[in-house]
Amino acid sequence: MEFLVASAIGVLVAGGIYLTLRGRTFQVVLGLTLFSYAVNMFLFASGRLVVDRAPIWSKSVTEYADPLPQALVLTAIVITFGMTALTVILTLRSFLESGSDQVDGDPSGNHEDDSA
Structure with a gap:
């Protein structure tokens, strides 16, 4: 099971x-989103989540689930949503002002040096 989770995190x-290294802004936004999913999965996996344990500690419970990884992932989800919304708005503004969604600003896609 650990190999499957580690492989999924690696693929993400x-x-x-x-x-993220692509030339178009929408692909960059999708890359950042995939990377944030990988971070969330890593946080869950590092928390050693267990099944059938109480989520809250009390005197009658001897073993309980650790709430810290779940709190970290919920916080990361909120931060990721805000970051993605800001990135999409900045991308849309850049596209509307320049007429292109290229990250480097070259709408033709030529990456040759024109100084020669």
Whole structure:
């Protein structure tokens, strides 16, 4: 099971990095979103989540679930939503002002040096 979770996190990180390094802004936003999903899965996996344990500590309960990873992931989800919304708004504004969604600002896609 650990191999499956680690593989899923690795695939999400690889896909997120690949999309973040692309030339179009929508792909960059999707890459950041995939990367944030990978971070959330990593936080859950590092918390050693267990099944059938009480979520709250009391005197009658000997073993309970650790609430810290769940709180961290909920906080990360809220921060990611705000970051994604801001990035989409900035991307939309950039597209409306420049007429292109290229990250480097070159709408033709040519990356050659024109100084020669």
